[in-house]
Amino acid sequence: MKHISPFPLTAPQPQKLAELRQSFEEWNSEPGILNRLVRRLSATLKLDAQLTMLAEEMVQVIPFDAFQYRHQLGRQEFMFTTGMGGPHRCEFRLNLEGENFGTLTLHRRKRFSNDELQAVEMLIGAAICALRNACHFSAMEQASLTDALTGIGNKRAMEEALQKAQMLTGRHNETYSLILCDLDHFKAVNDTCGHVVGDLVLKRVTEALESAVRSSDSVYRFGGEEFAVLLPHTDQNDAVDVAERVRSAIEALRIDCEEHSVAVTTSCGVALHRAGEGSGQWLARADEALYRAKDQGRNCTRVFATIS
Numbered sequence: 166m167k168h169i170s171p172f173p174l175t176a177p178q179p180q181k182l183a184e185l186r187q188s189f190e191e192w193n194s195e196p197g198i199l200n201r202l203v204r205r206l207s208a209t210l211k212l213d214a215q216l217t218m219l220a221e222e223m224v225q226v227i228p229f230d231a232f233q234y235r236h237q238l239g240r241q242e243f244m245f246t247t248g249m250g251g252p253h254r255c256e257f258r259l260n261l262e263g264e265n266f267g268t269l270t271l272h273r274r275k276r277f278s279n280d281e282l283q284a285v286e287m288l289i290g291a292a293i294c295a296l297r298n299a300c301h302f303s304a305m306e307q308a309s310l311t312d313a314l315t316g317i318g319n320k321r322a323m324e325e326a327l328q329k330a331q332m333l334t335g336r337h338n339e340t341y342s343l344i345l346c347d348l349d350h351f352k353a354v355n356d357t358c359g360h361v362v363g364d365l366v367l368k369r370v371t372e373a374l375e376s377a378v379r380s381s382d383s384v385y386r387f388g389g390e391e392f393a394v395l396l397p398h399t400d401q402n403d404a405v406d407v408a409e410r411v412r413s414a415i416e417a418l419r420i421d422c423e424e425h426s427v428a429v430t431t432s433c434g435v436a437l438h439r440a441g442e443g444s445g446q447w448l449a450r451a452d453e454a455l456y457r458a459k460d461q462g463r464n465c466t467r468v469f470a471t472i473s
């Protein structure tokens with residue numbers, strides 16, 4: 166707990182109290198556009214909600230055809246767009262205290278006047294602190310779902326994705342499969358080559374995994390040497406093909422370690438989501454298939470359905 170020394174006691178300040186009351190009444194009774202914008206923005210830390218509010222307030226003063234915002238948030242480029250472009254555009258880099266918080270571009274069929282450009286700057290000036298906070302919040306939210314070593318989704322991200330997939334299968338009859346991959350005898354890599362090489366192997370395995378799957382599939386690292394791939398629109402047979410592709414890609418990797426190179430293999434467990442089952446059950450079935458793959462010699466793929 167942080168403890169700071171108490172503030173010195175002062176006598177009541179009637180004049181200051183009166184000033185505060187007057188300031189409050191003015192603030193409350195005549196919320197001009199900037200006041201209203203700042204108040205609205207302070208009600209949320211969601212970047213897309215804030216940008217919607219900024220666009221709503223801006224369009225009343227500076228009519229535009231399109232409002233676009235983009236910003237690199239961690240590994241992802243965040244894009245927000247409303248409306249369709251026009252030949253004239255003005256672009257503003259959103260900077261505060263030496264840091265950039267994205268680029269805002271307005272498009273319009275008619276040229277923007279100098280007064281209008283100044284007005285945009287005023288609105289950005291009023292909004293920038295709130296936008297900065299939303300960018301920081303978004304980056305923190307993303308970090309909490311990202312594995313620090315490999316940059317892919319972590320266990321929490323995987324659990325959220327499984328729950329979402331489970332809901333979609335129930336509601337829209339979607340077909341989802343899950344592959345769990347666990348590197349074989351990875352402890353030996355660490356013991357022989359050290360943790361630095363072990364870490365490098367995990368990064369290279371991540372790259373191989375991402376290259377072996379479609380962009381609509383998502384890859385997670387949910388344990389030390391354990392990875393998961395979530396495959397939408399994929400039945401069990403296709404998921405087995407993907408698992409085998411992943412397994413071969415990992416087997417083909419060679420990672421330099423001093424005078425020799427390291428090779429690793431992986432065991433894979435596959436489970437198709439069954440209607441009505443919870444994400445925990447689904448994960449447990451994939452894990453059971455993985456356990457069988459380990460038990461039956463490693464460097465192979467097993468499916469839950471073939472077990473029971």
Ligand SMILES: Nc1nc2c(ncn2[C@@H]2O[C@H](COP(=O)(O)OP(=O)(O)OP(=O)(O)O)[C@@H](O)[C@H]2O)c(=O)[nH]1
Nearest residue numbers: 347348349350351352353355360363364388389390
């Ligand atoms: N370098 C590195 N090693 C890790 C990391 N996380 C976990 N490990 C190591 O992964 C190894 C996992 O060992 P085990 O659970 O015994 O599994 P294994 O040796 O792969 O054996 P099987 O899974 O049975 O084939 C341990 O040595 C952990 O220290 C990491 O972030 N970096």
